[in-house]
Amino acid sequence: MIGIIGGSGIYNIEGARIIKEINISTPFGKPSSPVVIMDIEGREVAFLSRHGRGHIYPPHLVPYRANLWAFREIGVSRVLSLSAVGGINRKLQPGDYVVISDFIDLTKNRKSTFYEGIRSIRVEGEDKPAKLLREGKVVHIDVSEAYCPQMKTVLYKVLEDLNLPFHAEGIYACTEGPRFETPAEIRAIEKLGGDVVGMTGYPEVVLARELTMCYASLCVVANPAAGISGKRLTSQEVIELMKSKDQEIKLLIKRFVSELPEERTCNCKNALEDAEV
Template identity: 40%
Template sequence: MSVKIAIIGGTGVYDPTMLTDLRQVEVDTVYGKVAIKVGRYQEKEVAFLQRHGEGHSVPPHLINYRANILALKKLGVRQIIATAAVGSLDMKLEAGHLVVVHDFLDFTKVRPTTFFDGGEAGVVHTDFTYPYCPRLRNVLLEAGRQESLTIHDSAVYVCTEGPRFETPTEIKMYQNFGGHLVGMTSVPEVLLAREAEICYATVAMVTNYGAGISPQPLTHMEVLEAMDANKENIKSLAMKTIELLPTDDDCECHHALADFGGFKL
């Protein structure tokens, strides 16, 4: 089996029924087994992975990111469209807006962030001048324009450890550091995808303003309700992106580890 395109569904994005001929496959990796749904759209094989597991059962700091990305690599995936629910640090990025992230700030604490832990695995220093694949980002933006969606073309994603929400003072600090959005999952997913030489881009759905900006305390239910209200936008964006994506294009992402002999399964 060779599946070239994958969607990673974040909070509120659980529905793979845009795909036909759905089946579930289980991929065994050195980090554990991963259940992935595979189907077809526009004659293309597409994988759908629920980041938080069935029923949103896995919190962001305990997601087995290495198993997830390695499982997609073993399926043959070359391009990942990741979705994420985020809080906004920028008044221009309102609830319901879609944002194609271009950079990140990492405030995670306890997560494994690499496939290369030394020893037999070796040590790899990966370039992150362009953290999210520019080519895939452009396709997402074009898909958003064609679907007449409110979509922003850049933002810095602040990734926190979670699962708690941030304090007002933390939000002010992230703003001062240049952050526009705050979430809990892009790191280490984006790091591992680059090491695995897979194109990766995140489309974030703004669900609320951060603490101290929002006029009321934040709740997880608020996030779920905002995602549910806008799930059709995410769905139409993903479908149009898959339609526009070539499956055989080469990209610099596919050669990210060329100096180290490439990524070896």
């Protein structure tokens, strides 16, 4: 099953036929929102609002582990993340799409792994993640290719077919939030190679990988990052930009779901091989 996580301004997928809504409680707490199972192009898709209904979770308090574990419990094997970002690379314009290819973690206080060795939460299940947790294993996953190449290829095709402005690669710098970054911080991130900045891309990507899920991140540039345009940053301009892209995003999701092959041909499902100590 495909799971979709909607970020700021993306709280539902209107027009999709809703099959059911699931309230899940996980060993890692309750997810941000109920998981909505819907029919898109004849395929079951799970949707979850990252910030919750009514946007009640700030970036640093999003229950990332619960969100991904809830997806695992209902059989999600691929996750598409949708989010708004600030543009650092001068080639990026507001409204452009960016398919993320790598990340820089600049967060400070987030639980970024399921595997905590002797302190791991013991869970039920017979898959490898559950067994590693019950055994209290220490796990080091490889993130040389954190974003699923198969999913990215489909995103490229869909974006091209829809004639939408996009960039096939982009390095996502994740900051702690909830405040926006300073101009000095943006200059530092630019020197590190960051193309876009956001507050929610990490640890979501690595948590998905720890559960052997495929993960792809499609971002919309909402505005230039701090200090680049010289203008004051506001949350309202982010929400308004995302609202203006609403119909595009719905169509993009529909096409992506219909074109993603059923079979996983990538190596994401093998992320836990030789990772345990």
